[in-house]
Amino acid sequence: MAFTLSVNGRNRRVDVDPDTPLLWVLRDSLGVLGPKFGCGIGQCGACTVHVDGTPVQSCSLPVGAVGKGKVTTIEGIGETEVGARVQKAWADLDVAQCGYCQPGQIMSAAALLASNPKPSAEEIDAAMSGNLCRCATYNRIRAAVRQASGQTGEA
Amino acid sequence: MADGNGASRREVIQLAAGGAGGLVLGFSLAGKGEAASSAARLNAYVTVQPDGWVEVVSKNPEIGQGVKTSMPMMIAEELDADWSKVRTVQADSDPSLYGRQFAGGSMSTPLHWDELRRVGATGRALLIAAAAKSWGVDPATCSTEPGRVVHAASGRSAGYGSLASAAAALPAPDPRSLKLKDPKDFRIIGQPMAQVDTPSIVTGKPLFGIDVVVPGMLFATFEKAPVFGSGVEAVDLDAARAVKGVRKAFKVEGAGGAEALSPGVAVVADTWWQARKGRDRLNIRWKAPGEPGLSSRDLEARMASTAQSSVDRVERHDGDVDAALKGAARRIEATYHYPYLAHATLEPQNCTAHYSKGRMEIWAPTQNPESGRQLVAKTLGIRPEDITVHLVRCGGGFGRRLSNEYMVEAAWIAREAGAPVKLLWTREDDLRQGFYRPAGWHKFEGGLDASGQLVAWHDHFLTPGQGVQTARSAGMSATEFPARFVPNFRYGLSILPSPTPTGPLRAPGANGISFAVQGFLDELAHAAGADPLAFRLKLLGEQGMVGTPGRDGYDAARMRGVLQKVAEVSGWGRTRMAPRQGQGVAFHFSHLGYFAEVVQVRVADDGQIRVEKVWVAGDVGRQIVNPSGAINQVQGSVLDGLSAALGQEITLEGGAVVQGNFDSYRLMRMADAPPVEVHFVLSDHPPTGLGEPALPPAPPALCNAIFAATGKRVRRLPVDPALLVAG
Numbered sequence: 001m002a003f004t005l006s007v008n009g010r011n012r013r014v015d016v017d018p019d020t021p022l023l024w025v026l027r028d029s030l031g032v033l034g035p036k037f038g039c040g041i042g043q044c045g046a047c048t049v050h051v052d053g054t055p056v057q058s059c060s061l062p063v064g065a066v067g068k069g070k071v072t073t074i075e076g077i078g079e080t081e082v083g084a085r086v087q088k089a090w091a092d093l094d095v096a097q098c099g100y101c102q103p104g105q106i107m108s109a110a111a112l113l114a115s116n117p118k119p120s121a122e123e124i125d126a127a128m129s130g131n132l133c134r135c136a137t138y139n140r141i142r143a144a145v146r147q148a149s150g151q152t153g154e155a
Numbered sequence: 156m157a158d159g160n161g162a163s164r165r166e167v168i169q170l171a172a173g174g175a176g177g178l179v180l181g182f183s184l185a186g187k188g189e190a191a192s193s194a195a196r197l198n199a200y201v202t203v204q205p206d207g208w209v210e211v212v213s214k215n216p217e218i219g220q221g222v223k224t225s226m227p228m229m230i231a232e233e234l235d236a237d238w239s240k241v242r243t244v245q246a247d248s249d250p251s252l253y254g255r256q257f258a259g260g261s262m263s264t265p266l267h268w269d270e271l272r273r274v275g276a277t278g279r280a281l282l283i284a285a286a287a288k289s290w291g292v293d294p295a296t297c298s299t300e301p302g303r304v305v306h307a308a309s310g311r312s313a314g315y316g317s318l319a320s321a322a323a324a325l326p327a328p329d330p331r332s333l334k335l336k337d338p339k340d341f342r343i344i345g346q347p348m349a350q351v352d353t354p355s356i357v358t359g360k361p362l363f364g365i366d367v368v369v370p371g372m373l374f375a376t377f378e379k380a381p382v383f384g385s386g387v388e389a390v391d392l393d394a395a396r397a398v399k400g401v402r403k404a405f406k407v408e409g410a411g412g413a414e415a416l417s418p419g420v421a422v423v424a425d426t427w428w429q430a431r432k433g434r435d436r437l438n439i440r441w442k443a444p445g446e447p448g449l450s451s452r453d454l455e456a457r458m459a460s461t462a463q464s465s466v467d468r469v470e471r472h473d474g475d476v477d478a479a480l481k482g483a484a485r486r487i488e489a490t491y492h493y494p495y496l497a498h499a500t501l502e503p504q505n506c507t508a509h510y511s512k513g514r515m516e517i518w519a520p521t522q523n524p525e526s527g528r529q530l531v532a533k534t535l536g537i538r539p540e541d542i543t544v545h546l547v548r549c550g551g552g553f554g555r556r557l558s559n560e561y562m563v564e565a566a567w568i569a570r571e572a573g574a575p576v577k578l579l580w581t582r583e584d585d586l587r588q589g590f591y592r593p594a595g596w597h598k599f600e601g602g603l604d605a606s607g608q609l610v611a612w613h614d615h616f617l618t619p620g621q622g623v624q625t626a627r628s629a630g631m632s633a634t635e636f637p638a639r640f641v642p643n644f645r646y647g648l649s650i651l652p653s654p655t656p657t658g659p660l661r662a663p664g665a666n667g668i669s670f671a672v673q674g675f676l677d678e679l680a681h682a683a684g685a686d687p688l689a690f691r692l693k694l695l696g697e698q699g700m701v702g703t704p705g706r707d708g709y710d711a712a713r714m715r716g717v718l719q720k721v722a723e724v725s726g727w728g729r730t731r732m733a734p735r736q737g738q739g740v741a742f743h744f745s746h747l748g749y750f751a752e753v754v755q756v757r758v759a760d761d762g763q764i765r766v767e768k769v770w771v772a773g774d775v776g777r778q779i780v781n782p783s784g785a786i787n788q789v790q791g792s793v794l795d796g797l798s799a800a801l802g803q804e805i806t807l808e809g810g811a812v813v814q815g816n817f818d819s820y821r822l823m824r825m826a827d828a829p830p831v832e833v834h835f836v837l838s839d840h841p842p843t844g845l846g847e848p849a850l851p852p853a854p855p856a857l858c859n860a861i862f863a864a865t866g867k868r869v870r871r872l873p874v875d876p877a878l879l880v881a882g
Contacts, residue, residue, distance in 0.1 A: 016426075016428075017399065017432075020426075020428050021428065024426060024427060024428040027427075028374065028425075028426035028427055028428065029426065031368065033359070033361040033365075033366045033368075034358075034359025034360075034361075035359075036363075036365065036501075036502065036550070037365065037503065037579070038501050038502070038503070038582065038817075039582045039816050039817050040581060040582055040816075041582075041816055041817075041818065043816060043817035043818055044501065044817055046501060073359065074358065074359030075358065075359050078358060087357040087358060090353075090356075090357045091349060091353050091354060091357050092349075094347070094348075094349040094350060094353060094783045094784070094787065096219075096350060096352075096353060096356045096357075097219035097220070097221070097787055097788070097791055098218060098219025098500075098501070098502070098548075098549060098550050098551045098552075099219065099350075099352060099353075099356035099362065099363075099548070099550070100219075100363060100501045100502045100550030100551060101501050101550075102356050102357065103356075103357075103359045106357060124825075125825050125826035126826065128825040129824050129825055129826050131825070132501065132817065132822050132824065133501075133825075134499060134500060134501040134551050134553075134822060135219050135501075135551060135791045135795075136790070136791045136793075136794030136795050136798060136823060136828065137787060137790070137791060138794060138823070138825045138828035139790050139794075139828065139830055139831055140787065140790075141825065142825065142828075
């Protein structure tokens with residue numbers, strides 16, 4: 001079945017079954033490899049992308065349900081002011097260890113700051129709770145979100 | 156002033172730094188003199204571009220431990236390169252050039268600290284020699300600034316890019332003859348450097364095994380028996396083939412056991428999702444296993460009956476434990492248990508392979524590439540020299556990718572499929588087809604004399620295995636602490652028959668043993684009426700190195716140093732605790748690193764545990780190579796240990812693993828991650844690694860803190876909050 005998806009500002013045509021998760025359409029059909037596969041059941045957040053600015057776990061979203069929603073991935077988030085700020089904070093603080101979860105972390109953080117520019121520590125923890133980091137870089141993730149939101153010092 | 160000389164030349168010049176690694180690692184000088192038109196391949200590590208950019212090869216697999224940054228830092232330091240103009244290049248697997256290439260045992264730093272700096276120093280000596288020659292001065296009168304050779308007396312200087320061609324033509328000096336920098340002159344080592352892949356990570360560039368794309372590539376999934384090693388009795392391959400996009404579906408008979416190729420069914424399709432859909436239709440019936448599969452409760456029952464009898468064999472006995480226990484003023488007993496654990500790398504196992512005209516090309520996220528290459532050669536009957544393994548960044552390792560069965564599977568499936576294939580496991584495949592951290596039990600008896608001194612220690616260690624052999628990573632050294640620190644010490648071993656595949660998980664051995672030993676020590680401290688930290692210091696005594704330096708040596712002075720440091724920074728004994736709030740301490744030596752940690756917890760009345768903070772003091776020698784990566788490793792190791800202790804357990808039912816995904820195998824999430832404050836105690840010893848040794852003290856420090864907060868002793872992991880309910 002043919003779909004036209006808006007991905008990072010470009011319309012992309014794909015021919016896939018409608019039950020195919022958005023993640024696999026992005027990765028295998030469109031070559032958008034930033035969103036990662038970690039669990040397939042919406043538990044780890046490595047696949048997080050935005051649909052119309054809202055973070056969604058693309059491993060669990062059938063492509064048929066995306067409709068006209070504008071999909072933004074880690075490859076496109078730097079085009080937004082908030083996204084670029086979050087990426088910079090991640091780089092400044094050298095957050096990553098293996099780095100595999102970080103695209104998803106950054107997408108969740110960018111969505112948080114777009115809707116809540118100065119989140120409290122509790123709000124940060126809550127917004128980031130859907131993203132697992134197996135290397136457990138949580139101390140730096142927390143610090144990077146705070147830095148990207150213009151807050152300094154320990155939460 | 157000479158900076159422009161030759162900068163217009165397009166060729167790339169590689170510097171001879173070759174003999175350096177040959178000292179220990181068996182690097183080859185092969186390639187020297189094999190000049191091609193655009194590149195003189197003189198050495199495996201350092202390439203200076205005419206524009207002054209320096210390419211430095213990183214030889215070992217990057218699994219998140221940071222070696223792709225820290226190892227090139229060692230080379231670049233002694234080369235005196237300008238780090239802002241250094242590009243790192245991931246080596247392929249090539250033992251003839253790079254010696255052993257692996258990520259394991261926290262060994263990259265200790266094995267390379269000297270050698271890689273000499274690689275850089277050799278390059279620097281050549282660049283100086285080339286400059287001195289062109290200026291007609293004594294090389295000894297030249298020095299270097301980042302990226303350039305300087306002759307202060309005449310005010311001349313030249314960038315490395317302009318000197319590289321001439322330098323490459325000179326004979327390489329004996330690396331052992333070179334004087335390395337005084338650490339006070341370090342410009343790169345000791346600076347907090349961001350990982351070299353950070354810009355790519357934060358922008359989502361393809362870096363990982365799962366991101367490999369080969370033209371014409373198909374996608375594969377591979378289903379294996381839930382009970383380890385069982386074969387396929389019946390399968391509906393046609394049902395899978397009927398799924399749109401599926402190109403092939405076939406049985407794999409298996410060869411070489413779980414470490415190589417297990418029996419199973421492969422489905423190959425145009426996309427991975429199609430392969431998965433095909434797999435869902437296979438309707439596989441697995442052969443009944445030869446004997447009933449083991450369940451966790453069976454193993455527990457075996458343990459309980461075995462623990463009643465005497466040990467199978469005594470691994471160490473100092474003094475007379477029975478007499479000392481009999482004569483002890485105070486005697487206590489306790490049994491500690493830790494479960495099987497899975498590695499759960501966030502990037503599921505995957506590998507891409509392409510077989511064409513008798514040659515196999517492999518892109519593998521592996522910690523142990525050469526062993527994988529040999530395994531593929533043996534299992535598929537291909538000559539090792541016809542197999543190329545490209546190293547790809549790993550989305551976590553933790554020891555799981557020291558095993559290479561997924562590499563063998565990808566190679567096998569690609570050859571069968573007649574096309575390049577990317578094999579990707581599901582999370583369920585990953586959690587249910589693991590090489591698990593072995594479960595273990597320690598049945599302790601301890602004796603204190605009237606003064607509260609520990610005088611007797613008996614550890615009956617019950618561990619999985621077969622026959623007289625412990626399972627992989629299920630053993631314990633006869634020098635494991637507190638051996639040699641208690642006058643009457645006995646360690647007896649019993650092996651519990653278990654077919655479950657096991658393997659090294661981050662800080663293997665130590666990650667379970669520390670929980671048991673440091674927990675029981677805490678019980679003894681309380682039984683002695685002593686402060687748990689003071690009790691530990693007293694046990695360590697006044698001595699320095701005990702035993703032979705290395706893995707079996709134990710430097711009590713270094714351990715006292717980190718214990719004292721962590722006491723100081725955590726406010727140990729000086730911080731007023733609220734009701735059901737407490738601090739616990741533990742220490743452990745592993746992987747050449749000395750670590751002591753204090754965990755502070757608060758336990759709610761319903762038993763829920765809040766870890767408030769962790770303080771860490773670690774001694775890994777005189778130099779932290781990359782403080783940014785080092786702190787990250789320590790924080791991650793500590794949280795990894797807490798994550799496992801608080802939530803993780805692999806259980807078996809009828810021989811199969813129960814847990815399949817992160818809903819049942821729980822990793823720590825952000826809200827549960829305490830701040831981890833890291834302090835390094837510098838001691839005059841060569842630097843050692845940080846991938847592992849900060850982990851082992853975390854679980855026991857947590858449980859000792861829970862005791863301090865609640866009076867309830869945790870002797871079984873993961874911690875069960877139901878046992879911590881108030882009242």
